[in-house]
Structures are given as C-alpha cells and as structure tokens.
Amino acid sequence: MNPTIFNTLTRKKETLAPAVAGEPFKMYCCGPTVYGPAHIGNFRTFAVQDVLRRILEESGMKVVHVRNITDVDDKTIRSSRAEGVSLKEFTLKWERKFHEDCGKLGLLVPTVEPRATEHIAEQIAMVEELVKSGHAYATPDGSVYFKISTFPEYGELSGLDKSSLKTQNVNSAGEANSADEYERDSVSDFALWKGRKPEDGDNFWKSPWGEGRPGWHIECSAMAAKYLGKSFDLHGGGIDLCFPHHENEIAQSRCSLHVDTPARFWFHSAHLMVEGQKMSKSLGNLYTLDDLAAKGFTPMQIRFALIAGHYRQQLNFTFKGLEDAKSALSKMQKSLTALLDALKISKEDFAKFVHAGARFEGTDFEPAWNSLCDDVNVPKALGEIFSAFADKSARKTLADIEAFGGLMYALGLDVFADAHDEVIEEAPEEIRALAQERWQAKKDKNFAAADALRGKIEAAGWQVFDTKEGFNLKKI
C-alpha cells in the first residue's frame, strides 16, 4: 500500500511516490536555527517528519532526506556576539545539542544536513540569477530583494492574496512594518541578501552587491537544489513556514531554476499548544527535552506524546498527556512481552524485526499499517495496534510479530527502551534492613508490625512490594 499525505499545495490527499519510478524519494525538511536548545514544539515537527520518512521506507522506498542547519541569521549573530564567541563556535555548540536530542528521540539521521554558512556561494549564484532575470533588485544599502510583482503565482501555497499582502502595513502584533527601512519597492518584497550592518560584527561575506549575508529564505532553495535537484518530491516544515518561508522558496526556486515547482508535495505539521496555551517565552512553557527529563519523563514517552495526535491537528501538550503516553507505552510493552513469551521469541530476536520492508498483508496489524499510510494517521494506527493486541480470538503468529516490528520501525518506537534504561537503584543498607524486618514480621503473620514497617520505609522514600519468594524495593 502506498502512503498518502495531505498536500498543502493542492489541498488534497495524494499518493506518495518518487517522480521517476525506481529513483529514491527526495524530501527536504526545514531544519532548526541553532541559537539555543530546541523545544518540544520544534521536535513535534521533526518527529512527524521522521515518522513520514519511516513510513516511506517501510513501504519500500529509498529516501534521501535533507534537513538544513540554519547557522546564520539575526538571532544567531546577536546571541553569539552577546556571548563574545564566534558565530561558528556558538552555532556548533547548539547544533551538537540538537543532534544529541534528536538521537534521544530516535530521529533518523538525515542523509545530508547542510549548513547555510557552507553554501554561501550557491545562495549568491541563485540571487545573481534572480537579478539577471529581472525578479530581484539591489538597493543602495547593498541588499537585494525579490520583486513579488514579477511572480504572479505568489501566494498559491498559502492561499493568501498577494494584493492584500502588498497593502499590509501592520503586522499581527499591531506593529508597523517598516516599509522604508530597506528601501523596498513594495512592503511584501523580501530580502534575498542583506547588506552588511554594524550589528553584524565580522559576520559577513563578499558578494556582487558588496559585503553582507544571505536573507532568511534563500538558503533552503539553494541547498535543496544542490542536494535534491531543481525539482524534488516533498518539502516539509511547521505550518508557520507555509507563509512566508515556503511561499518565498517557491518564488525563488521557480524564478531562478525555471522549473514548474521545486517540490511536488508540501507537508506541513500543526503547532503545539502547552497546557492549552500557545508556547511562548513569557508564559515559561517552552519546554526542552532536558526540562522534561528533569521531571522524570523519558525521550520515548515524549516521542509517543508528540506523535500520538494527528499531525495536521493542533496538539495540546500536557503533563497529563505525558503520563498517558507513559502508561500507554507500558501497556504496549506488556502486550508485546506476553506475545513474545507465548511464541518463545526473545526480545533480541524481536529487535531484528524492527526494520523497513515488513509484510503486513493478512496480519492482525494490517489495519494499523493502512492507517499510517492514510495521511500518517498515527492516532488511528495506535488504536488499531491496541485493538489487535486485545483481540484474543485471532491467534498471533510469527508473521504478526514481524508486522508489529515493522510498525515499531515506522513509528520509531522502542517499547523496551525505558525498560533498558531503567536503572534498578539499589536501596541503601538501612532500608533493606527495614524491609527484611518487615518480611520476617509478615512471615510471622504479625501484619500490624509489617504494615508499620512499610509505612516507615515509604516515609524514607522507598516502596516495598511483595513477590512470591521475597520483596522488591523501588524508589518513589
């Protein structure tokens, strides 16, 4: 079954396949601006893209996945200068942190992860072509702007009316857009190249228009074209990038590369709310992986929570939701363990089934796979996974286990991850002595004393629970 997605460009659900049969599926996803730790909102988008890539691979396609690193912009320059370190040193630090977090969340490493600063020449070449073909103009301050009036299709992706953009003089925050700051012909013309300013410090490059740096949008167009060709299969990003970023990319790529469209499919994921509110610094709800780890949540639980809602639906990220994810993951682990035991398959052998290319036809997990192929419907697929486990009438076979392994690959879930990572903390000597004392009291049927001792142990921060031949201690 071929996967489908909702294509923002056509506003229809469409079947995904490479443009040319037999070629890899080429996808470009807008990556992070590395000026600080990425938050869960960023990771929702990357996790959804990761699931999409895994579904494509699971369905038998080879995927070339390009995700850029934006290592030059206002924020990176400002922050690096504030810290008194070079832009390179600053961005590399946050790039490493980003990669570390991606690894924890089980995100597959992109095929290519190009940095904007290492593709200045490509960006300049693209801007030059735009100037040459009359789609861009330079201003006296050494900047270059894209002239939107030369591109009638502008606004096609986001459905925004170009004429209204032109007259837009106030942004959503009610602030006046500084129309004359850069001497633009039109307020909606966007920067391809920014002339050097004092606050850029020593972060500038030479160009035909003088010293400066690339604009926000040109890097993606240039790098996508370099690594995936003038026209590739899919372009993804958060919904906020639909306009203006992707709209601008389309304008740049079409006008400089002279193609019908840079990407056939456009894939946008909805934003995240936190406890019912928009994420923002002022509300203090911009959680990072480290913030959540400090509260005791594991990356796998976070991944589950991030993908458990449909990607085109705004997700309300809550601590309750994280607890739910934890329980659901644990239930999945128990169900799988019982199944593996019944079929005498070890966890190690099961791990070998977690790969691309599983067969789903005729298995109990076929409905779940079909749901994933239907516009990445993860919530439906999860429901069908639990239903399949609950259905005892169908006796599971090795084929079912293999299919489940395929689903785990597609979702990027490792149900045993937290079990592996869980450190069985050894209780201190005095706690163990108390527990031993309680065990003896219990054996002597002195239950009042046993319960009193349990209270003492719990007060000390440990929980005791009995097994057939003894007791276990767990830190609360």
Place this chain on the structure above:
RNA sequence: GGCGUGGUAGCCAAGUGGUAAGGCAAGGCUCUGCAAAAGCUUUAUUCGUCGGUUCGAUUCCGACCCACGCCUCCA
C-alpha cells in the same frame, strides 16, 4: 478585516450517510493477610447550538455560538 482549522465521554483522540475505534483516568471482580503489580470487566441512546435535505446525519447543507491558527519573530 482577509484566509484557514477545530468543537466527539472526566481527560486525550479516531471515525462513518445506517446507528460511536483506541489510550488515560475511574468503578467492579480475580489474585493478595492487606497493598503494589498483573489479569478480567464496566463506563457516550450520544458526537457545540438551532434549522434543512434524507427512510435514516455525529457524518451532507445553512445559520449561529465558542476555541484556535496564519496574514513577513516562530517548528
């Protein structure tokens, strides 16, 4: 103002012109001295409101109410 999305049980969340998946939580039962854990099980006459189309609508149409997103900071 323009464009767009959504309102389904206590919470999260699928779904369909033919009578509501799943997860969490909660209750009951089994097990246990009691717990914990585990297993089994129960829980929406109803899908924002009001109309319309239809044999039949949560699903289609219209109006309204509410929430949210984008309209050059944002994943």
